[in-house]
Amino acid sequence: MAIIAFNSVSKAYQGKTVLHDFSLVVESGQRVVILGPSGCGKTTVLRLLAGFIAPDIGTISIDGRVAAVTGKILQSPEKRHLSMVFQDLALWPHLTVEGNLEFGLKAQGLPRSQRVQRITAMLRMVEMDAYRRARPAELSGGQQQRIALARALVLQPKALLMDEPLSNLDEELSQHLRGELLRLHARLGFTLIYVTHDRAEASDIATNIVCMRHGRIERSVPIEEFKIGQRP
Amino acid sequence: MRTRRIILTAVTLVLGIVGLAPMIVMFARSLMGDGGFSLEGYRKLLTTERSWQLLGNSLELALLTALLSTLVGLPLGLLLGKTDLPLRRVFVMLFTLPLVIPPYIIAVSWANVLGPQGLAAGLWGEPTARVIGGLLFGLPGCVLVLVSTFMPAILLATLTFVRTVNPGLEEAARLSARPLRVLWDITMPLIRPGVLLAATLVFLLALGELGVPMFLRYNVFPVESFAQFSAFYNFGAATAAAVPLAVLTFVVLGVEWFVLREKSQALRPVPAGGATMVVQLGRRCVCLFGLVSVLCALVVVAPMLSLLVQAGSLGAYLRALHAVRDSLLHSLLLAAIGATGLTVLGFFVGYLIHTRALPIWRAVDAGTVLLFALPSTVIGMGLIVLWNRPSTNFIYATPLMILLGYLAQYTALTGRVTVAGLALVPPSMEEAAASAGAGWIRRLGLIVLPLLKHALLSGWLIAYIFCLRDTGISMLVYPPGYDTLAVRIFTLMANGAPDLIAAACVLMIATTVLPLVGVALVVRTQGRRPWQ
Numbered sequence: 054m055a056i057i058a059f060n061s062v063s064k065a066y067q068g069k070t071v072l073h074d075f076s077l078v079v080e081s082g083q084r085v086v087i088l089g090p091s092g093c094g095k096t097t098v099l100r101l102l103a104g105f106i107a108p109d110i111g112t113i114s115i116d117g118r119v120a121a122v123t124g125k126i127l128q129s130p131e132k133r134h135l136s137m138v139f140q141d142l143a144l145w146p147h148l149t150v151e152g153n154l155e156f157g158l159k160a161q162g163l164p165r166s167q168r169v170q171r172i173t174a175m176l177r178m179v180e181m182d183a184y185r186r187a188r189p190a191e192l193s194g195g196q197q198q199r200i201a202l203a204r205a206l207v208l209q210p211k212a213l214l215m216d217e218p219l220s221n222l223d224e225e226l227s228q229h230l231r232g233e234l235l236r237l238h239a240r241l242g243f244t245l246i247y248v249t250h251d252r253a254e255a256s257d258i259a260t261n262i263v264c265m266r267h268g269r270i271e272r273s274v275p276i277e278e279f280k281i282g283q284r285p
Numbered sequence: 286m287r288t289r290r291i292i293l294t295a296v297t298l299v300l301g302i303v304g305l306a307p308m309i310v311m312f313a314r315s316l317m318g319d320g321g322f323s324l325e326g327y328r329k330l331l332t333t334e335r336s337w338q339l340l341g342n343s344l345e346l347a348l349l350t351a352l353l354s355t356l357v358g359l360p361l362g363l364l365l366g367k368t369d370l371p372l373r374r375v376f377v378m379l380f381t382l383p384l385v386i387p388p389y390i391i392a393v394s395w396a397n398v399l400g401p402q403g404l405a406a407g408l409w410g411e412p413t414a415r416v417i418g419g420l421l422f423g424l425p426g427c428v429l430v431l432v433s434t435f436m437p438a439i440l441l442a443t444l445t446f447v448r449t450v451n452p453g454l455e456e457a458a459r460l461s462a463r464p465l466r467v468l469w470d471i472t473m474p475l476i477r478p479g480v481l482l483a484a485t486l487v488f489l490l491a492l493g494e495l496g497v498p499m500f501l502r503y504n505v506f507p508v509e510s511f512a513q514f515s516a517f518y519n520f521g522a523a524t525a526a527a528v529p530l531a532v533l534t535f536v537v538l539g540v541e542w543f544v545l546r547e548k549s550q551a552l553r554p555v556p557a558g559g560a561t562m563v564v565q566l567g568r569r570c571v572c573l574f575g576l577v578s579v580l581c582a583l584v585v586v587a588p589m590l591s592l593l594v595q596a597g598s599l600g601a602y603l604r605a606l607h608a609v610r611d612s613l614l615h616s617l618l619l620a621a622i623g624a625t626g627l628t629v630l631g632f633f634v635g636y637l638i639h640t641r642a643l644p645i646w647r648a649v650d651a652g653t654v655l656l657f658a659l660p661s662t663v664i665g666m667g668l669i670v671l672w673n674r675p676s677t678n679f680i681y682a683t684p685l686m687i688l689l690g691y692l693a694q695y696t697a698l699t700g701r702v703t704v705a706g707l708a709l710v711p712p713s714m715e716e717a718a719a720s721a722g723a724g725w726i727r728r729l730g731l732i733v734l735p736l737l738k739h740a741l742l743s744g745w746l747i748a749y750i751f752c753l754r755d756t757g758i759s760m761l762v763y764p765p766g767y768d769t770l771a772v773r774i775f776t777l778m779a780n781g782a783p784d785l786i787a788a789a790c791v792l793m794i795a796t797t798v799l800p801l802v803g804v805a806l807v808v809r810t811q812g813r814r815p816w817q
Binding site for chain 2: 103105137139143146157161
């Protein structure tokens, strides 16, 4: 079942088109990686999907409902039930780890007992239960990464959007966290849309790969096909 | 490196002589009595009921002003900085206006509206006007005037700090919460340290305010200190009355430093063209627009209009111009020289703070902030104590005293503007020049200064406005025959005709607002970083 659909979407900033006629369908549970060099428009795809910006042309649908259409946002970000892990993680520095996870659950109106239960389960899942009272600044880069992931997943979103979340880490830690992401995906089965410029990272994570260049889709293929194309 | 160290050390010394030395000498002088060491001034200060009443009045006025300014300025700043309310820029400019003119002029304009012979008396009759006038000449009136004067400081701080919040933090929250909740739970806690800092500054500015309580006849420490000096020429009592204000300022800044330092987390320089979250007001827009318009009309437009109405004819302006012509020229000249000196001193102080080139940079930073926050009467008294001696009469008996006062009190402003400007210049710019073999002076002249020219020009204009609006220092230290416009109007208020005073106030506002238009133009171009 299609959970996300871009239909002929275009977007321009200050007269410069960064996304041309972009169409994409993401099925539930898929791990779609959008791969491309800097400035190719991949982050714009995520921001359009999250509802931070409106498409100039085209339609974006989420779970069968039109969320944005030419120049208009029909569903505001908080009503789309999507979560995002940002490139700089955007952990709220004035809140504890628990506060970071609790913010969205509170906004959803969940009672305290359920909030505590969900937070505890999620922190255990990312092996960060011991740090629930810590502030983001007290955590290492890898720990912050896990908390950002936990904060996104604790909301049980329709899809998880990730904007080059591992780009600032060393290769060893990056590989380790990729493994953790796949483990969590296997357990929770969420839909993932992951943006990166790193081919190895893309190959590790994706079930489907969308290659972008100059704001256009060059090709969109299952990972097996992508890997065949990669062989010398 | 050696040249840099020598020049920055010299600048630190200048700052010490201009700002710190007067404070030390004044404190020492307050411990002197007839012919030797004496605590008589302090004994009198601590044992008389009047002193405690003055302290109570000063604190009450400062606290109420800071509290009410924050209660109005913070929501207003959020409304003007984070929503799609129409005419936001116009409102910001209008609300900022009272901050750039001497506060006592706002008091005069309010007296024109609410005073016994004011517009209110004409509208509601004399008995009602007498009651309102009774409130105006006292604590409520002082609070009203000082809130309308200093509230823009909170407004501007809020506007500045909401623009420095990393947009990603708000976007992350927007995925699960409505904009108002994001504003309350994410944005507000992040800007709280900045707003508290501004509130502390408002508290200190209100604590040291001289003109407004003097005009509205509310006894506070600065008025007492000024009266002891100018009316009774009792120097011991005057300095002893100034020292508690200095101590209080020092304590409040110390507490603020310990509580708020390192708390400006997740704040960053304003991005070039970066998008921050904007709350769509929707149906509430009309209602909020109406509320802001009414507030603006009451707090800014009505008092200003009352001055224009009171001044009435062109004849009043001509008479006012004739009466204050010399003082106006003195003010313009002193403000221009003072702003230039402040820009030079502020540049080196800002450079020292930004690069931390000397271990003493933190003390210099704290020192300039302390001097800015000190009541102007304290600075004025300190300057008099230091320079009023035969050997330094060539300074004391000249307008140099006013300039020294400007340098002492306002270096923090130009220093801060320089620091903000330098923060936007990548360190690699100067490093590249160094690796190309340029010495420090050459690097400053050919690389740093050209890149900072917009920031320096902004700093100059801000300093110019503050020098022009200064009342406290000028009133204490101006030499005979060389008063400034702010001082001249203040003295005119004792026996001048109301239309003449109102016209002089309008002239004062005009001379201040014209450079402000310049500031606005420079700030608009500041968005572009010079090297791009």
